[in-house]
Amino acid sequence: MKKLFAVLLAACMVLSLCACSASGGKSDSGAKVIKIGVFEPSSGDSASGGKKEILGMQYANSQVPEVTLGGQTYKVELVYGDNGSSTDKAPSAASSLVSAGVSVVLGSYGSGVSMAGGPKFEEAGIPAIGVTCTNPNVTAGNSYYFRICFLDNFQADVLANFAMDKFDAKTAYCLGETGNEYDQGLIAFFKQVFEAAGGKVIADSFPTGNSDFGSYLNKAKSEGADVIFTPVSIAYAVQIIKQAASMGLETPFLGSDTLDDNMVLEAITGSDLKLYVSTFYQEGGSKEFDEGIKKYINGSSEALAANGGNDTISAVTAMGYDAYFVALEAMKKADSGDKAALMKILPSVTYTGVSGAIAFDEVGDAVRDTAYIKTADTAAGTWVLETVQTGSASAAETEK
Amino acid sequence: MEQLLSAEYIVSILLSGISLGGQLALIAIGYTMVYGILRLINFAHGDVFMVAGLLGIYISAALPMYIAIPVVIALTIGLGFFIERAAYKPLREAPRMSVMISAIGVSYLLQNTATYITGGQPMTYPAIDALTRTVSIAGASTKLVVIITPILVVVLIVLLTTLINHTKIGMAMRAVSKDFETSRLMGIKINNVISMTFVIGSGLAVVGSILYFTTYPAITPTAGAMPGLKSFVAAVFGGIGSIPGAVIGAFLIGICETIIKGLPSSWNVSVFSDAFTFALLIVILTCKPTGLFGEKATDKV
Numbered sequence: 001m002k003k004l005f006a007v008l009l010a011a012c013m014v015l016s017l018c019a020c021s022a023s024g025g026k027s028d029s030g031a032k033v034i035k036i037g038v039f040e041p042s043s044g045d046s047a048s049g050g051k052k053e054i055l056g057m058q059y060a061n062s063q064v065p066e067v068t069l070g071g072q073t074y075k076v077e078l079v080y081g082d083n084g085s086s087t088d089k090a091p092s093a094a095s096s097l098v099s100a101g102v103s104v105v106l107g108s109y110g111s112g113v114s115m116a117g118g119p120k121f122e123e124a125g126i127p128a129i130g131v132t133c134t135n136p137n138v139t140a141g142n143s144y145y146f147r148i149c150f151l152d153n154f155q156a157d158v159l160a161n162f163a164m165d166k167f168d169a170k171t172a173y174c175l176g177e178t179g180n181e182y183d184q185g186l187i188a189f190f191k192q193v194f195e196a197a198g199g200k201v202i203a204d205s206f207p208t209g210n211s212d213f214g215s216y217l218n219k220a221k222s223e224g225a226d227v228i229f230t231p232v233s234i235a236y237a238v239q240i241i242k243q244a245a246s247m248g249l250e251t252p253f254l255g256s257d258t259l260d261d262n263m264v265l266e267a268i269t270g271s272d273l274k275l276y277v278s279t280f281y282q283e284g285g286s287k288e289f290d291e292g293i294k295k296y297i298n299g300s301s302e303a304l305a306a307n308g309g310n311d312t313i314s315a316v317t318a319m320g321y322d323a324y325f326v327a328l329e330a331m332k333k334a335d336s337g338d339k340a341a342l343m344k345i346l347p348s349v350t351y352t353g354v355s356g357a358i359a360f361d362e363v364g365d366a367v368r369d370t371a372y373i374k375t376a377d378t379a380a381g382t383w384v385l386e387t388v389q390t391g392s393a394s395a396a397e398t399e400k
Numbered sequence: 401m402e403q404l405l406s407a408e409y410i411v412s413i414l415l416s417g418i419s420l421g422g423q424l425a426l427i428a429i430g431y432t433m434v435y436g437i438l439r440l441i442n443f444a445h446g447d448v449f450m451v452a453g454l455l456g457i458y459i460s461a462a463l464p465m466y467i468a469i470p471v472v473i474a475l476t477i478g479l480g481f482f483i484e485r486a487a488y489k490p491l492r493e494a495p496r497m498s499v500m501i502s503a504i505g506v507s508y509l510l511q512n513t514a515t516y517i518t519g520g521q522p523m524t525y526p527a528i529d530a531l532t533r534t535v536s537i538a539g540a541s542t543k544l545v546v547i548i549t550p551i552l553v554v555v556l557i558v559l560l561t562t563l564i565n566h567t568k569i570g571m572a573m574r575a576v577s578k579d580f581e582t583s584r585l586m587g588i589k590i591n592n593v594i595s596m597t598f599v600i601g602s603g604l605a606v607v608g609s610i611l612y613f614t615t616y617p618a619i620t621p622t623a624g625a626m627p628g629l630k631s632f633v634a635a636v637f638g639g640i641g642s643i644p645g646a647v648i649g650a651f652l653i654g655i656c657e658t659i660i661k662g663l664p665s666s667w668n669v670s671v672f673s674d675a676f677t678f679a680l681l682i683v684i685l686t687c688k689p690t691g692l693f694g695e696k697a698t699d700k701v
Binding site: 266 | 406409412413416420515519520521522524532534541543615616617618620621622623625626627657658661662664665666670671672673674675
């Protein structure tokens with residue numbers, strides 16, 4: 001019995017080895033290949049967002065799978081590195097992309113992992129294009145990191161102003177995860193703007209892995225918050241929303257770009273909560289893209305599962321789509337797939353994608369001045385565009 | 401600050417603390433019983449708890465709730481039984497460390513299988529009507545589950561102690577926990593006794609998972625890790641191997657943690673709620689390694 005088991009186990013291992021070499025060999029034969037690294041979480045707390053961002057890249061890759069450089073046609077291959085949504089797994093995922101020989105990296109969803117993986121790309125001389133990592137420190141101090149989305153200080157400014165204009169808010173309760181750069185960065189920026197305008201901010205943090213948010217929400221209510229700002233990852237956002245719904249909380253929620261996710265939407269549907277999120281793209285921004293991606297999502301069960309089981313378009317999907325074409329644009333402009341050539345050309349690349357015009361400033365950040373604020377229609381289970389916010393003077397100031 | 405002293409706020413904090421404690425107690429019993437009998441810290445227990453939650457989601461989507469709950473309970477008990485037979489029984493004569501490593505392996509296996517199946521996305525636990533209804537106590541509105549949890553925990557513990565003290569299998573369990581080899585010589589089928597322990601432990605973990613995930617309804621593949629660790633601390637705090645110890649430890653941890661979370665945000669201490677639990681573990685291990693009730697060697701189950 002034991003021997004049989006051992007033999008079976010050995011057979012399994014041998015088979016899996018064969019599988020590895022088979023999949024590795026495919027790219028060697030046939031047309032020349034340029035590899036684009038996809039540095040995204042497909043497991044862990046942010047898997048839901050990472051998968052949607054990948055979806056945009058895959059859709060873009062299915063549309064334009066080849067690029068002609070120097071008279072030669074290259075097949076563009078996406079190479080995946082799962083950073084597991086965790087800063088301790090990110091460096092090894094980054095290294096695996098480096099050793100796979102990618103020319104440029106796209107990602108990641110989540111600023112913390114981008115910061116953790118960034119130095120590996122810098123060492124290897126591979127340029128990285130951040131898709132939706134909004135923390136300023138991703139590109140600051142790393143000349144190889146670019147990004148196509150707006151920054152947290154801009155986002156926090158937009159949200160703080162929105163809270164004061166729309167709800168006449170005097171007191172804001174901010175809740176983030178301890179030690180998460182993304183959460184804490186946004187809260188700090190929000191506090192700056194909100195307090196400068198005479199408001200009061202109560203900043204609170206919960207430990208990683210926490211699941212009891214009722215105590216925090218109770219506290220927010222007791223301390224008289226007019227709005228609750230929760231720039232947290234999707235898994236926590238879902239729990240916060242669910243628990244707030246069961247408490248029947250009436251305080252409006254403000255969320256950052258992470259909350260623009262259909263898991264969050266699903267959680268809030270059927271409740272009486274009010275949720276407003278700032279994001280990169282609103283469905284309807286580009287009809288052609290909307291129709292194409294919906295068809296793509298509904299076309300395979302895998303894509304549908306990655307999108308959380310329905311075809312609501314996440315802003316991150318649109319951003320992933322644009323990021324792929326920015327990379328392609330850079331290759332065309334450099335007329336090369338070489339990492340050093342791409343690095344040289346990237347600062348001057350401009351591209352108009354479905355989420356708007358993209359150009360880089362001297363730090364490598366996108367020059368963006370528009371954020372969409374969406375609200376959840378809890379009866380119909382859809383996102384509704386609340387307002388389009390362009391940065392105020394103070395946002396432009398803090399951005400410098 | 402003054403608002404935090406309102407009766408409504410204090411009641412709501414205490415209620416959620418007691419209910420969290422009750423849920424942890426149900427998991428902690430699983431740890432402590434297995435330790436009492438096998439001298440094994442079953443690291444996979446927290447993940448069995450998570451799997452029970454996931455099963456609850458998938459099965460209740462297919463079947464009506466009153467059928468789904470018994471099915472989930474049966475399946476999870478089956479899982480607990482199967483884990484013991486597949487991963488621990490073949491190592492019965494091996495050094496204790498091997499079994500412990502096997503337990504860690506099972507824990508990772510369950511977590512990664514869950515990641516594979518759910519895709520790592522947070523899953524939402526279905527609302528069980530009888531548990532999610534809102535009630536109001538002293539002005540604080542809360543879910544019915546918060547009231548039901550401590551009552552159910554007490555009922556289950558009374559049943560469990562009756563089983564251990566007044567039935568044949570209970571007597572066998574007490575014997576095995578005292579002396580493994582001798583009870584085997586006396587003709588006790590220890591494999592059956594050990595299986596029974598896992599069945600009871602997993603059964604309580606399912607009940608715990610229904611109550612826990614009704615209160616905190618999002619399940620990720622690592623959702624079992626934190627409650628599992630905290631229940632383990634509770635079991636050590638109460639003296640591992642002792643059931644009343646585990647229950648008291650769990651309630652204490654649940655209540656203290658919720659109170660810490662509920663302190664005014666200007667004090668900036670809510671972030672230390674988990675740190676408190678683990679600091680407590682260190683203090684207990686250094687001051688009284690046997691835990692609150694650990695000394696009475698006669699009461700291992």
